[in-house]
Amino acid sequence: MSIKRIGIITSGGDCGGLNAVIKGVAREAYHLGIESVVIPNGYAGLYNLLGLESVVLLNAERVSRIEASLAGSEAGHSRVKISKIQDPNKYERIKEGLKKFGIDALIISGGDDTGSVVVDLSSQGIPCIHVPKTMDLDLQPYSVGGDSSINRIALFTRELKTTGLSHNRILAIEVFGRYVGHTALHGGIGAEADCILIPEIPVDFDVVYDHMKATYCNRVLRSDVKAGTYIMVISEGMKNANGEMLYDELAGMDAFGHRKLAGAGKYVRQQLEKRLKVDPEMKEFMIKTGMYAPGVYEVPEVREVMLGHIVRSGGSSAYDVNFGYKAGAGAVLLLLEGKTGNTIVDVEGKTIRYMPTPEAIKRKEVDIAEIALFESLGTCFGRKPEKFSFDLLEKKAPIIRHI
Numbered sequence: 001m002s003i004k005r006i007g008i009i010t011s012g013g014d015c016g017g018l019n020a021v022i023k024g025v026a027r028e029a030y031h032l033g034i035e036s037v038v039i040p041n042g043y044a045g046l047y048n049l050l051g052l053e054s055v056v057l058l059n060a061e062r063v064s065r066i067e068a069s070l071a072g073s074e075a076g077h078s079r080v081k082i083s084k085i086q087d088p089n090k091y092e093r094i095k096e097g098l099k100k101f102g103i104d105a106l107i108i109s110g111g112d113d114t115g116s117v118v119v120d121l122s123s124q125g126i127p128c129i130h131v132p133k134t135m136d137l138d139l140q141p142y143s144v145g146g147d148s149s150i151n152r153i154a155l156f157t158r159e160l161k162t163t164g165l166s167h168n169r170i171l172a173i174e175v176f177g178r179y180v181g182h183t184a185l186h187g188g189i190g191a192e193a194d195c196i197l198i199p200e201i202p203v204d205f206d207v208v209y210d211h212m213k214a215t216y217c218n219r220v221l222r223s224d225v226k227a228g229t230y231i232m233v234i235s236e237g238m239k240n241a242n243g244e245m246l247y248d249e250l251a252g253m254d255a256f257g258h259r260k261l262a263g264a265g266k267y268v269r270q271q272l273e274k275r276l277k278v279d280p281e282m283k284e285f286m287i288k289t290g291m292y293a294p295g296v297y298e299v300p301e302v303r304e305v306m307l308g309h310i311v312r313s314g315g316s317s318a319y320d321v322n323f324g325y326k327a328g329a330g331a332v333l334l335l336l337e338g339k340t341g342n343t344i345v346d347v348e349g350k351t352i353r354y355m356p357t358p359e360a361i362k363r364k365e366v367d368i369a370e371i372a373l374f375e376s377l378g379t380c381f382g383r384k385p386e387k388f389s390f391d392l393l394e395k396k397a398p399i400i401r402h403i
Protein backbone atom coordinates (compact mmCIF):
# COMPACT_ATOMS: atom_id res chain seq x y z
CA MET A 1 0.00 0.00 0.00
CA SER A 2 1.48 3.34 -1.07
CA ILE A 3 1.44 5.76 1.86
CA LYS A 4 3.24 9.07 2.03
CA ARG A 5 1.54 10.67 5.06
CA ILE A 6 -0.19 9.17 8.11
CA GLY A 7 -2.65 10.95 10.38
CA ILE A 8 -2.55 10.08 14.08
CA ILE A 9 -5.70 10.24 16.25
CA THR A 10 -6.19 9.45 19.94
CA SER A 11 -9.78 9.15 21.07
CA GLY A 12 -11.85 8.45 24.17
CA GLY A 13 -10.31 8.78 27.64
CA ASP A 14 -6.76 9.79 28.39
CA CYS A 15 -4.36 7.31 30.00
CA GLY A 16 -0.75 6.25 30.24
CA GLY A 17 1.29 5.15 27.23
CA LEU A 18 -0.48 7.16 24.53
CA ASN A 19 2.42 9.50 23.94
CA ALA A 20 4.60 6.43 23.40
CA VAL A 21 2.12 5.28 20.74
CA ILE A 22 2.39 8.65 19.00
CA LYS A 23 6.18 8.58 19.12
CA GLY A 24 6.25 4.97 17.96
CA VAL A 25 4.15 5.84 14.91
CA ALA A 26 6.09 9.01 14.14
CA ARG A 27 9.56 7.51 14.50
CA GLU A 28 8.81 4.34 12.57
CA ALA A 29 7.17 6.39 9.81
CA TYR A 30 10.17 8.74 9.71
CA HIS A 31 12.51 5.74 9.55
CA LEU A 32 10.60 4.52 6.48
CA GLY A 33 10.50 7.92 4.77
CA ILE A 34 6.83 8.57 5.57
CA GLU A 35 5.43 11.74 7.13
CA SER A 36 3.09 11.69 10.09
CA VAL A 37 0.82 14.44 11.37
CA VAL A 38 -1.39 14.99 14.40
CA ILE A 39 -5.13 15.26 13.88
CA PRO A 40 -6.05 17.06 17.12
CA ASN A 41 -8.99 16.47 19.45
CA GLY A 42 -9.97 12.96 18.44
CA TYR A 43 -12.87 12.34 16.07
CA ALA A 44 -14.12 15.90 16.53
CA GLY A 45 -10.82 17.01 15.02
CA LEU A 46 -11.18 14.53 12.18
CA TYR A 47 -14.62 15.88 11.32
CA ASN A 48 -13.31 19.47 11.48
CA LEU A 49 -10.07 18.77 9.63
CA LEU A 50 -11.33 20.48 6.50
CA GLY A 51 -11.64 23.78 8.36
CA LEU A 52 -8.16 23.75 9.90
CA GLU A 53 -5.45 26.00 8.47
CA SER A 54 -2.68 23.53 9.18
CA VAL A 55 -1.76 20.29 10.97
CA VAL A 56 1.28 19.60 13.11
CA LEU A 57 3.99 17.68 11.26
CA LEU A 58 5.76 15.25 13.56
CA ASN A 59 9.28 15.87 12.37
CA ALA A 60 12.32 14.92 14.45
CA GLU A 61 12.33 18.19 16.38
CA ARG A 62 8.60 18.08 17.22
CA VAL A 63 8.67 14.42 18.23
CA SER A 64 11.59 15.03 20.59
CA ARG A 65 9.35 17.42 22.57
CA ILE A 66 6.84 14.66 23.34
CA GLU A 67 7.48 12.86 26.63
CA ALA A 68 6.59 9.19 26.29
CA SER A 69 6.69 8.78 30.07
CA LEU A 70 3.85 11.27 30.58
CA ALA A 71 0.23 10.10 30.56
CA GLY A 72 -2.37 11.84 28.44
CA SER A 73 -1.98 12.50 24.74
CA GLU A 74 -0.18 15.20 22.80
CA ALA A 75 -2.89 14.75 20.16
CA GLY A 76 -5.81 15.43 22.52
CA HIS A 77 -9.12 13.63 22.91
CA SER A 78 -12.86 13.90 22.43
CA ARG A 79 -15.79 11.52 22.92
CA VAL A 80 -17.44 11.85 19.51
CA LYS A 81 -19.14 9.11 17.50
CA ILE A 82 -18.87 9.99 13.82
CA SER A 83 -22.10 8.23 12.79
CA LYS A 84 -24.07 10.37 15.27
CA ILE A 85 -22.87 13.69 13.85
CA GLN A 86 -25.92 15.38 12.37
CA ASP A 87 -24.43 16.05 8.96
CA PRO A 88 -25.46 13.84 6.01
CA ASN A 89 -22.17 14.70 4.26
CA LYS A 90 -19.92 13.92 7.22
CA TYR A 91 -17.95 11.12 5.56
CA GLU A 92 -17.32 13.13 2.41
CA ARG A 93 -16.28 16.07 4.57
CA ILE A 94 -13.78 13.84 6.39
CA LYS A 95 -12.38 12.53 3.10
CA GLU A 96 -12.00 16.08 1.79
CA GLY A 97 -10.18 17.06 4.96
CA LEU A 98 -7.80 14.15 4.59
CA LYS A 99 -7.23 15.02 0.93
CA LYS A 100 -6.60 18.67 1.82
CA PHE A 101 -3.62 17.70 3.96
CA GLY A 102 -2.45 14.76 1.84
CA ILE A 103 -3.24 12.18 4.54
CA ASP A 104 -3.38 8.71 3.03
CA ALA A 105 -4.32 6.66 6.10
CA LEU A 106 -5.06 6.88 9.81
CA ILE A 107 -3.65 5.23 12.91
CA ILE A 108 -6.21 5.59 15.69
CA SER A 109 -5.66 4.68 19.32
CA GLY A 110 -8.65 4.13 21.59
CA GLY A 111 -10.97 1.65 23.28
CA ASP A 112 -14.10 -0.19 22.22
CA ASP A 113 -16.04 2.94 21.28
CA THR A 114 -13.09 4.29 19.33
CA GLY A 115 -12.66 0.91 17.68
CA SER A 116 -16.30 0.87 16.60
CA VAL A 117 -15.65 4.12 14.72
CA VAL A 118 -12.54 2.56 13.14
CA VAL A 119 -14.85 -0.15 11.79
CA ASP A 120 -17.25 2.55 10.57
CA LEU A 121 -14.52 4.61 8.85
CA SER A 122 -13.02 1.50 7.25
CA SER A 123 -16.42 0.63 5.78
CA GLN A 124 -16.46 4.10 4.23
CA GLY A 125 -13.18 3.43 2.43
CA ILE A 126 -10.92 5.31 4.84
CA PRO A 127 -7.81 3.19 5.60
CA CYS A 128 -7.35 2.80 9.37
CA ILE A 129 -5.31 0.78 11.84
CA HIS A 130 -6.51 0.57 15.45
CA VAL A 131 -4.11 0.64 18.41
CA PRO A 132 -5.88 -0.70 21.54
CA LYS A 133 -6.04 1.87 24.33
CA THR A 134 -8.14 1.74 27.48
CA MET A 135 -7.32 1.76 31.15
CA ASP A 136 -10.36 -0.52 31.64
CA LEU A 137 -8.64 -3.44 29.85
CA ASP A 138 -12.01 -4.56 28.45
CA LEU A 139 -10.74 -5.28 24.91
CA GLN A 140 -9.59 -8.71 23.75
CA PRO A 141 -5.91 -7.76 23.41
CA TYR A 142 -3.88 -5.84 25.97
CA SER A 143 -4.60 -2.11 25.81
CA VAL A 144 -2.08 0.63 26.41
CA GLY A 145 -2.93 2.47 29.63
CA GLY A 146 -4.01 -0.58 31.63
CA ASP A 147 -0.74 -1.18 33.46
CA SER A 148 -0.33 2.51 34.30
CA SER A 149 -3.79 2.78 35.85
CA ILE A 150 -3.41 -0.44 37.84
CA ASN A 151 -0.14 0.79 39.30
CA ARG A 152 -1.66 4.14 40.24
CA ILE A 153 -4.72 2.51 41.84
CA ALA A 154 -2.38 0.32 43.90
CA LEU A 155 -0.21 3.31 44.84
CA PHE A 156 -3.01 5.60 46.02
CA THR A 157 -4.87 2.80 47.76
CA ARG A 158 -1.73 1.89 49.73
CA GLU A 159 -1.18 5.53 50.61
CA LEU A 160 -4.75 5.95 51.83
CA LYS A 161 -4.07 3.29 54.46
CA THR A 162 -2.20 5.92 56.49
CA THR A 163 -5.39 7.96 56.76
CA GLY A 164 -7.42 4.85 57.53
CA LEU A 165 -5.05 3.85 60.32
CA SER A 166 -4.89 7.34 61.79
CA HIS A 167 -8.68 7.51 62.19
CA ASN A 168 -9.57 3.79 62.46
CA ARG A 169 -11.70 4.21 59.35
CA ILE A 170 -13.20 1.77 56.90
CA LEU A 171 -12.42 3.10 53.42
CA ALA A 172 -14.54 2.36 50.34
CA ILE A 173 -12.33 3.39 47.41
CA GLU A 174 -14.13 3.65 44.07
CA VAL A 175 -12.15 3.34 40.84
CA PHE A 176 -12.85 3.51 37.11
CA GLY A 177 -13.34 0.35 35.07
CA ARG A 178 -16.79 0.74 33.58
CA TYR A 179 -18.44 -2.65 33.03
CA VAL A 180 -15.47 -4.85 33.95
CA GLY A 181 -13.35 -5.25 37.06
CA HIS A 182 -9.78 -5.65 35.74
CA THR A 183 -8.38 -2.42 37.19
CA ALA A 184 -10.17 -2.81 40.54
CA LEU A 185 -9.04 -6.44 40.83
CA HIS A 186 -5.38 -6.01 39.95
CA GLY A 187 -5.00 -2.59 41.56
CA GLY A 188 -6.71 -3.87 44.70
CA ILE A 189 -4.55 -6.98 44.90
CA GLY A 190 -1.48 -4.82 44.30
CA ALA A 191 -2.47 -2.69 47.30
CA GLU A 192 -3.37 -5.70 49.47
CA ALA A 193 -6.95 -4.50 49.78
CA ASP A 194 -9.16 -6.46 52.17
CA CYS A 195 -12.20 -6.46 49.89
CA ILE A 196 -12.55 -6.00 46.13
CA LEU A 197 -15.95 -5.59 44.47
CA ILE A 198 -16.15 -6.06 40.70
CA PRO A 199 -19.05 -6.10 38.19
CA GLU A 200 -18.55 -9.77 37.39
CA ILE A 201 -19.65 -10.82 40.91
CA PRO A 202 -22.95 -9.44 42.29
CA VAL A 203 -22.39 -8.31 45.88
CA ASP A 204 -23.93 -9.93 48.96
CA PHE A 205 -23.47 -7.15 51.53
CA ASP A 206 -24.09 -9.47 54.45
CA VAL A 207 -20.97 -11.39 53.38
CA VAL A 208 -19.04 -8.13 52.98
CA TYR A 209 -20.14 -6.91 56.40
CA ASP A 210 -19.18 -10.13 58.17
CA HIS A 211 -15.73 -10.09 56.54
CA MET A 212 -15.24 -6.40 57.33
CA LYS A 213 -16.34 -6.80 60.94
CA ALA A 214 -14.10 -9.77 61.66
CA THR A 215 -11.05 -8.35 59.86
CA TYR A 216 -11.36 -4.78 61.14
CA CYS A 217 -12.26 -5.59 64.74
CA ASN A 218 -9.52 -8.19 65.15
CA ARG A 219 -6.99 -5.77 63.68
CA VAL A 220 -7.87 -3.02 66.14
CA LEU A 221 -8.03 -5.39 69.11
CA ARG A 222 -4.59 -6.84 68.30
CA SER A 223 -3.00 -3.40 68.00
CA ASP A 224 -1.14 -2.10 71.06
CA VAL A 225 -2.41 1.41 70.22
CA LYS A 226 -5.84 0.11 69.16
CA ALA A 227 -5.43 1.23 65.56
CA GLY A 228 -6.71 -0.49 62.43
CA THR A 229 -8.32 0.06 59.08
CA TYR A 230 -10.23 -1.92 56.45
CA ILE A 231 -9.60 -1.16 52.79
CA MET A 232 -12.08 -1.82 49.99
CA VAL A 233 -11.49 -1.25 46.27
CA ILE A 234 -14.74 -0.95 44.35
CA SER A 235 -15.26 -0.90 40.61
CA GLU A 236 -17.62 1.86 39.46
CA GLY A 237 -19.63 -0.84 37.63
CA MET A 238 -20.20 -2.94 40.76
CA LYS A 239 -23.54 -4.76 40.85
CA ASN A 240 -25.79 -5.32 43.85
CA ALA A 241 -27.24 -8.72 44.70
CA ASN A 242 -29.96 -8.21 42.07
CA GLY A 243 -27.35 -7.70 39.36
CA GLU A 244 -28.14 -3.98 39.04
CA MET A 245 -25.45 -1.39 38.32
CA LEU A 246 -25.53 2.07 39.87
CA TYR A 247 -26.14 4.91 37.44
CA ASP A 248 -26.04 8.67 37.71
CA GLU A 249 -29.62 9.41 36.71
CA LEU A 250 -28.93 13.14 36.26
CA ALA A 251 -25.86 12.68 34.05
CA GLY A 252 -27.71 10.92 31.23
CA MET A 253 -25.87 9.18 28.38
CA ASP A 254 -22.48 9.74 26.82
CA ALA A 255 -21.92 10.22 23.08
CA PHE A 256 -21.85 6.46 22.51
CA GLY A 257 -25.12 5.76 24.30
CA HIS A 258 -23.67 4.50 27.60
CA ARG A 259 -25.37 5.48 30.84
CA LYS A 260 -22.86 7.20 33.11
CA LEU A 261 -21.90 5.17 36.17
CA ALA A 262 -21.67 6.81 39.57
CA GLY A 263 -22.21 6.20 43.24
CA ALA A 264 -20.72 2.74 43.87
CA GLY A 265 -18.52 3.94 46.74
CA LYS A 266 -21.37 5.87 48.32
CA TYR A 267 -23.71 2.89 48.03
CA VAL A 268 -21.20 0.59 49.71
CA ARG A 269 -20.67 3.10 52.53
CA GLN A 270 -24.41 3.32 53.13
CA GLN A 271 -24.79 -0.47 53.19
CA LEU A 272 -22.02 -0.86 55.77
CA GLU A 273 -23.23 2.05 57.92
CA LYS A 274 -26.73 0.62 58.02
CA ARG A 275 -25.42 -2.69 59.35
CA LEU A 276 -22.97 -1.12 61.80
CA LYS A 277 -25.69 0.95 63.45
CA VAL A 278 -27.91 -2.04 64.23
CA ASP A 279 -25.15 -4.45 65.26
CA PRO A 280 -25.37 -4.85 69.08
CA GLU A 281 -21.77 -6.11 69.28
CA MET A 282 -20.31 -2.87 67.92
CA LYS A 283 -21.00 -0.90 71.11
CA GLU A 284 -19.08 -3.45 73.18
CA PHE A 285 -16.21 -3.31 70.64
CA MET A 286 -16.08 0.50 70.72
CA ILE A 287 -16.05 0.54 74.54
CA LYS A 288 -13.37 -2.15 74.74
CA THR A 289 -11.07 -0.26 72.35
CA GLY A 290 -11.60 3.13 74.01
CA MET A 291 -13.33 4.70 71.03
CA TYR A 292 -16.89 4.92 72.32
CA ALA A 293 -18.40 8.39 72.86
CA PRO A 294 -22.17 8.25 73.59
CA GLY A 295 -24.20 10.12 71.00
CA VAL A 296 -21.04 11.22 69.20
CA TYR A 297 -18.92 8.27 68.13
CA GLU A 298 -20.75 4.99 68.61
CA VAL A 299 -19.68 2.94 65.56
CA PRO A 300 -16.57 2.95 63.32
CA GLU A 301 -16.57 5.56 60.58
CA VAL A 302 -16.94 4.55 56.93
CA ARG A 303 -15.69 6.93 54.25
CA GLU A 304 -16.00 6.65 50.50
CA VAL A 305 -13.14 7.92 48.34
CA MET A 306 -13.35 8.33 44.56
CA LEU A 307 -9.92 8.20 42.96
CA GLY A 308 -11.43 9.32 39.66
CA HIS A 309 -9.23 10.80 36.94
CA ILE A 310 -6.11 10.79 39.09
CA VAL A 311 -5.51 7.13 38.20
CA ARG A 312 -5.31 7.91 34.49
CA SER A 313 -3.20 11.05 34.82
CA GLY A 314 0.41 11.84 35.65
CA GLY A 315 2.94 9.30 34.43
CA SER A 316 3.04 6.16 32.30
CA SER A 317 4.43 2.88 33.55
CA ALA A 318 7.54 1.53 31.86
CA TYR A 319 5.46 -1.38 30.54
CA ASP A 320 3.02 0.97 28.81
CA VAL A 321 5.84 3.00 27.29
CA ASN A 322 7.36 -0.21 25.90
CA PHE A 323 4.02 -1.47 24.61
CA GLY A 324 3.11 1.94 23.19
CA TYR A 325 6.31 2.18 21.19
CA LYS A 326 5.91 -1.32 19.78
CA ALA A 327 2.21 -0.93 19.01
CA GLY A 328 2.72 2.42 17.30
CA ALA A 329 5.59 1.18 15.17
CA GLY A 330 3.81 -2.07 14.40
CA ALA A 331 0.71 -0.17 13.29
CA VAL A 332 2.77 1.64 10.65
CA LEU A 333 4.08 -1.68 9.32
CA LEU A 334 0.56 -3.11 9.21
CA LEU A 335 -0.56 -0.14 7.15
CA LEU A 336 2.22 -0.69 4.65
CA GLU A 337 1.16 -4.32 4.34
CA GLY A 338 -2.38 -3.22 3.53
CA LYS A 339 -3.87 -4.73 6.72
CA THR A 340 -6.34 -1.89 7.28
CA GLY A 341 -9.44 -2.38 9.42
CA ASN A 342 -7.38 -4.35 11.93
CA THR A 343 -6.18 -3.89 15.50
CA ILE A 344 -2.55 -4.43 16.37
CA VAL A 345 -2.15 -6.91 19.23
CA ASP A 346 1.58 -6.93 19.89
CA VAL A 347 5.05 -7.26 18.41
CA GLU A 348 6.69 -10.46 19.62
CA GLY A 349 10.18 -11.01 18.33
CA LYS A 350 9.85 -10.61 14.56
CA THR A 351 6.12 -11.39 14.57
CA ILE A 352 3.52 -8.62 14.40
CA ARG A 353 0.27 -9.98 15.82
CA TYR A 354 -3.04 -8.40 14.80
CA MET A 355 -6.75 -9.20 14.65
CA PRO A 356 -9.88 -7.77 12.98
CA THR A 357 -11.06 -4.72 14.90
CA PRO A 358 -14.68 -6.00 15.26
CA GLU A 359 -13.23 -8.98 17.15
CA ALA A 360 -10.75 -6.93 19.17
CA ILE A 361 -13.39 -4.62 20.63
CA LYS A 362 -15.61 -7.40 22.01
CA ARG A 363 -15.82 -7.00 25.77
CA LYS A 364 -13.42 -9.06 27.87
CA GLU A 365 -14.52 -9.62 31.46
CA VAL A 366 -12.53 -10.80 34.45
CA ASP A 367 -12.07 -14.57 34.45
CA ILE A 368 -13.68 -15.29 37.79
CA ALA A 369 -12.24 -18.81 37.86
CA GLU A 370 -9.13 -17.44 39.58
CA ILE A 371 -11.04 -15.34 42.14
CA ALA A 372 -11.30 -18.35 44.46
CA LEU A 373 -7.49 -18.40 44.70
CA PHE A 374 -7.47 -14.87 46.09
CA GLU A 375 -10.37 -15.78 48.37
CA SER A 376 -8.23 -18.57 49.82
CA LEU A 377 -5.66 -15.87 50.62
CA GLY A 378 -8.23 -13.91 52.62
CA THR A 379 -9.56 -11.33 50.18
CA CYS A 380 -13.34 -10.79 50.12
CA PHE A 381 -15.15 -10.44 46.79
CA GLY A 382 -18.67 -9.94 48.10
CA ARG A 383 -19.68 -13.58 47.95
CA LYS A 384 -19.23 -16.66 50.08
CA PRO A 385 -15.69 -17.93 49.36
CA GLU A 386 -15.49 -20.79 46.90
CA LYS A 387 -12.96 -23.60 46.65
CA PHE A 388 -10.26 -22.96 44.05
CA SER A 389 -10.53 -25.58 41.33
CA PHE A 390 -7.47 -25.95 39.14
CA ASP A 391 -5.76 -27.97 36.42
CA LEU A 392 -2.05 -28.68 36.07
CA LEU A 393 -0.09 -27.96 32.90
CA GLU A 394 3.64 -28.41 32.64
CA LYS A 395 5.31 -25.81 30.48
CA LYS A 396 8.88 -26.56 29.50
CA ALA A 397 10.98 -23.42 29.55
CA PRO A 398 13.59 -22.80 26.86
CA ILE A 399 17.23 -23.21 27.83
CA ILE A 400 18.78 -19.82 28.60
CA ARG A 401 22.39 -19.56 27.51
CA HIS A 402 24.52 -16.82 29.01
CA ILE A 403 27.19 -15.27 26.82
